[in-house]
Amino acid sequence: MITVGGIGTILIVSLIFFFLAWVIAPLFRGAGFGAGESLATLEGGPPVELGLDVHGAQLWGLTPSGVFEVHELPTGVEVSSHRPVDAALGDPTSLTVGPARRDLCLGFGDGTVVWGELEFRDGFLAEEEAAALDSASVELEVGERMPLGEGILERTPLGALRTTEFVVEMATPVQPHGEVGVVHCDVSTAPDGKVFALLTEDGRLSIGRVRERENMLTGEITVTASAIDLPYEERPGAGWPEHLLLAGLGKRVFLVWDDGEVQHYQIDGEGQPSLVETVGLLPSGRNLTAFAPVLGKNTFVVGDSAGGLTAWFVAGSSELGPSRRLVRGHELPEVPDGWATSIASSPQSRTVAVGTSKGAVLLRQVTTEEALGSAPGFADVDAGEERAIASLVFDEQEEQIVVVDHAGTIGRLSGGLHHPESSLSALFRPIWYEGYERPQHVWQSTGGSSEFEPKLGLTAIVFGTIKATVYSMMFGAPLALLAAIFTSEYLRGQTRSSIKSTLELMASLPSVVLGFLAATLVAPFVQDRLASVLVWFGVLPVLLLTGAYLWQMMPRQLALRLSGLPRLLAVTLLVLLSFVVARWTGPIMERVLFSGDMEAWLGGRVGSAEGGWALLMLPIAALVTTLFFGRVVAPRLRRSGQDRGHSAQARVEFLKFVLGVFLCLAISAGLAVLLGSGLGLDPRGSLVGPFSQRNALVVGFVMGFAIVPIIYTLSEDALSSVPGHLREASLGTGATPWQTATRVVLPIAASGIFSALMIGLGRAVGETMIVLMATGGTAILDWNVFNGFRTLSANIATELPEAVAGGTHYRVLFFAAFLLFTMTFILNTFAELVRQRFRKRAYQL
């Protein structure tokens, strides 16, 4: 029984790993669409546009004469046919259907433009009602369908009777340009209504909108169209453009010619229309073979006669301005055999299905430039009679693609796109998102509209995790190690164990408490007294060292007698004193180096670069000075000092230290002048930058505080497990306790300390609450100490409760957790192995 329980527990443990892996696995599965089956053949040849209902039971095709023919699938039986406008208008000269298959825009030879919305409408019928309409409905089994009136009746899995009917709702026709034939028209939905773009045979291009006003008294509806003309430039010899696209919210129009030339028009913020640019979409010698806007209508995909596929959008933010240019954002994997004849956008994501001249269907993710998969076409059509795809369409769930080839054969491919936005490269490589200026690492998982594209760049978040870890280790590790050395080498007995257990108690402090204090206490304090806080990092060691040198000058007898608790008290006093000194010198430094206002200096508003360099170079200067004194001055002093007495030597040492401090300041000032004025470099913008209240310094400080206990305990254990006889031998040969600690004990305990650091690192990587509460939470890639960041753990904690189970976002968050899990697991395993080796070695000694 115990064996079962034990093994069971261990299974649970490994379950975590496999469960996470199992959840994230679908992210990296490509799209799977099997070979298609041909269903039926349409009599009148291929339609211009296609649409599917959500149940995959009906297909509409829009014929060149502007008639919607609705067919039942898979039989292909015609269910109904709709002519949305008066037949007297004749055949439309322009037909446009939006990428989501909802918006329709028709233009006619007499200048009439009309738009509408397409919908499959569901309704439910009671048994009796259905039987009254058609007695055959009683015998309908679950999943079976039959035509009923203008629609289709189906028995759902729950046994209800559902009718689905195709409905076209058209707006009132308008003639914005008078009775001039329409060449192209397009319609978009802006927040305040429909916007249309129109090109007529008199060479007039305009963007306009239509207002419907209802007269309150008569109930009469008056329709007024207002339009802004764009300066259309004719291309002599090239004829009319092949396509017109009204992009985004209706401020931008693209005219695309057959040879790949595109004219880009816009109406800017002041309402001024202009031709922004003329761009060639294709290499010379190629022709445009397919053109389609993708979801959101801000990006369009073009296919050329050599099989190339490219996606274009306007770079820069969605605001209007002269610098917004059309760019080739993505080059999608080419069509391997033949060329694209038709492109369909998915209604859910920036994914397109490409129908080729050889009858195959290819799937391409536009944003990540991934080839998601391909289907060879209809399995049951003989390879000899390859037929080009005329038109194709996704269903709502991205689970079916219906295609129609040039012979009018309807084919259906079933499968799934799964998670098209995610792949390893999409998660970690910079991605050029629609509207951005350049490829970037962006994390923005949720947005307002259904057309929003989730941006799941994990790199910035992983970077934030590393930044948090580095800064907190910079603060916590030295503190913990130094404290551990003191505890193990200088303290004995009761004091030691009580101090140790106090610090260990700190480990059990809930991190939410630390996070709360960081946000309410530390962050405002740091903002208020930024200069003092920074100065304090320098003041504390200087003061402590001063104390040490002064202590040396005391008579030896007295020093020995006071070496216990009084000394520790003196140190504590010095620590307290350092706060006072820093509080006092901080504003002075701020005035001297940073023009009196550090926040403004960081924001780049006042001051020069030297001030920042002087502060940044201080640690380097200190290192240089220490090396110089250690290698050059100290040996000479020692040699010449052999005949000096103890106190005289102490005085010389103290003098040396004071000189060192000044030298250090001088070096950093010199470096600052050299870097700032000499080389003209400015530290702002890289290591330091604009200040935000919740920043990496605060997190580093508080999280450092959080990891101190664990590093302290483990390294103290490592230090005190160094056998006593080694220490005694060293002391016996005349070494001071400090020399013993640094030259004998530390090297032996090094691997143990290393593993302690590793474990502390692991703790810092996964810390959630402190980061969550003490940082701004924006995912940015920079090392600025005074800026916030977003870490994997905080990201999971904030976003997971809102993520839809099973969705891409949800699984990507699981992937983030998996990353954290593996990162810490590797760190910890490594630390554990090192520690075991250390134990063995310490045991051998």
Added chain:
Amino acid sequence: MWLTAGALALGLFMVFGLLGVVGWNGSRTLWPRSVVLAQTASGDAYLGELQRQDSFVPGADEYSRLGQRADGIRARLAASGGVSQRRLLRVARPGPEGENYNLWIPDFDLAANAELGPETVAKWSESLLRPEWAMTVERLSGGRQYGLLAGWIEDGEVVETDPERAWGLFEARMGEVESLRRQTRRIERDEVGSINDRLERLRLAQRRAELNSGEGSEAVREAEQALADYREQSIEKLDELAAQVRESEARGESFELLLESTDGRETRLPLWGIVRAFPPNRLSLGGKVGVYADRTWEFLSEDPRNGIQEGGLFPAIFGTVVMTLLMSIVVVPFGVLAALYLREYARQGVLVSAVRIAVNNLAGVPSIVFGVFGLGFFCYGLGKGIDELFYAERLPNPTFGKGGLIWASLTLAVLTLPVVIVATEEALSGVPSSMREGSYACGATKWQTIRRIVLPRAMPGILTGMILAVARGAGEVAPLMVVGAVALAPELPFALEFPEFGVNRSFMHLGFQIFELGFKSPDAEAAVPFVYTTTLLLIGVVVLLNVLAIRVRSRLRKRFLGS
């Protein structure tokens, strides 16, 4: 060497500093503060509680607000480098529903200071009045109201205008109203609640019958009948209860406290909506201690009010304790079994040491990862399965397929499992093999040896592990955010209902409360002191558990050494 000592001193300083800050701020939140009257130079008067003070440099907009007084004040502040002191006052808009807001009052803006010469700034304490009958009234909703006690109203008529006697009447009536309110709450929560529960159950029974035997079947008709019958019965009962509630409410509303605000307007506060009222400036030390104790008791035993910013945290305390209990019930047996297996049964080899490393490392895996696992595996995996099997009639509303107490406990159990395993293993390895061999030599079986000899000896270690696990579990928040902790739960996660006993409900948790209040509260100025108190409580619990662990360990160790 001084550096190392400095580091240690700094570490200790930070620990005690942190505990000191939390202790000081946390314990003074509930202390009744005096209500002060601040009269500004522009003629406004504010009555409220003094929060804190700081120094600031008035900006250009501040001066422009002052109008013609600006020059004089600028001159006066020039002596101190343009820096002035200011105080934060928490005041309330007049009216029974008047909400609280915070107001900074600069020293130079005080009426008393305006009359003084240009060089002197009067002490704040001198320029403030502490009216004797200034009242602090804590309301059920809308925070606190401040005002001067002006009278006592019964049935809409002012019967007393002398504050002293009005206060006496209030004290005499408050007890009665409080007991009426308790009774009403009991009626609403227990009696009406149980009727509604029963109705819901019957409705679900009908739905279940529909699912099981199809629409229109015999079982469905029976269930429908039962539901209709009970509905009929309960309507009468519900009406009766509602009448009772209305009666108490009317009684509670008939007494009103009349307050006068600083602008002379009168505010009538019905006793029904008053939790506590007192004249802080008149209170003796004993009286203040009394209010403090009363508030502390409310904090520990009542539901939160005014959002979650005031009142009590009993649901959060309860949630934390129940969750931790459930967690230890799960984690201890499993942890001990695993450790026993690893130490006593498994053959020591590469595999076992690999497993041991893995278990050790699991202790270092970030807690949020466990939260993610818990959400995916327990809530959306197990929970959804249970829903589909047993609670199909409630779908699509999830019963177990969402965050809840049980899943939070299980998640934390997995999280703390390594702690228990490691501690138990260590304890087991501390049992000398001579004792084991002795037992075998007496003819005991392996199981007997473990049960009678090894386990008792290892008990201190196991207990320590358990307490450490509990301490870690009680303080952990990140995973709970994902698996079911909420800021304000409508019900306690416990009920005498078969079979789920309410463990599937969302729950409140002290740590999560700190996060919600301290991080997301719209009125941070008011929330922060309350968070400090919550923090103090949480730290208290965690530290207590840790100290307990250390005590238990040393005591048991001593006992074994003695034997």
